[in-house]
C-alpha cells in the first residue's frame with residue numbers, strides 16, 4: 001500500500017524529538033541536509049552515508065537555523081531517526097545484532113564503524129528524487145521547525161559547505177590547530193576529510209612512493225592523504241606536512257619502513273625487513289633511492305623538517 005506525500009509530510013512535521021531541554025533540532029536539520037544533498041545530486045541512490053559532505057552541510061544548516069544551546073552532534077539524529085520508522089540503518093558486517101537490538105550509539109566514530117549507511121522507505125526516497133515533492137517536504141520542515149527562517153533556506157541550498165571548507169583550506173595552504181579547536185567530532189571529521197582530499201588532489205591521485213594511480217569510474221581512488229608528522233601529536237594539517245600514499249605505502253611509511261631524504265629520495269635501511277615479490281612486482285626495496293612523486297604546485301613540497309623528523313624517529317639514516 002502506498003503512503004504518499006501527505007503521509008510523509010505529516011511525519012516530517014511531527015518528528016519524535018527530545019524536548020527535555022527545549023525542542024531538539026537535530027532531526028529536522030538532518031532531514032534538511034538530506035533534501036539539500038538530493039537537490040545537489042550528491043544522494044542519488046537510497047544510501048545516505050555519514051560522509052564529509054553530509055556532515056559539513058549538517059553543520060551549515062545547524063549554524064544558520066539553530067539558536068538554542070543544543071550541541072550539533074550528527075550521530076544523534078542519524079541514529080535516532082530510526083524511531084520515526086521511515087529511516088533505517090544498514091549495519092556493517094559484525095554489527096547486525098547491535099543495530100537490530102537498537103543499542104544506542106552516540107558518537108560519530110562509533111556510528112561510522114557500526115553503520116554502512118542509512119536508507120529511507122523506498123517511497124520516501126522516490127519523493128526526495130522528485131523536485132516538486134522535495135520542495136513541498138522542505139517547506140513542511142521549515143514551517144514546522146524553523147518558521148522564522150523561511151527566507152533563508154533558498155540561499156543555504158545554493159552552495160555545498162564541504163566544497164567551501166576544502167576551498168578555504170586550499171587557499172590557506174592547510175592549517176594548524178590548537179587542542180581546543182579539536183573538541184567537536186563533526187568538525188574534526190570534516191577538516192580531516194578536507195585535508196586528505198586536498199593532498200590527494202595535489203599529487204594528482206598518485207602514490208608518492210610507487211606512483212600508482214588507480215581511480216574508479218565513480219571517483220574513488222586507492223591513495224590516502226597521509227601526514228608526515230602524525231596529526232595526533234602535531235595537529236598540523238598544512239599541505240607541506242602531507243604526502244599522498246597508497247594503502248600499502250601509507251602503512252609502511254607510518255611504521256618507518258622507509259623515509260625520504262633532503263633530495264626527496266627514498267631511504268631504506270639494510271636488513272630492516274625481508275620481502276619476496278612476484279616477478280612483475282617491485283616490493284619495497286626496489287624503490288630504494290628513487291625520487292618520490294612531488295606535487296605539481298611547488299608551494300606544497302613536503303617539509304624538509306617533517307621528513308627529517310620522520311627519518312630520525314625511525315632511525316632511517
Ligand SMILES: [Zn+2]
Pocket residue numbers: 207208209210211212245246247248249
Ligand atoms: Zn604506493
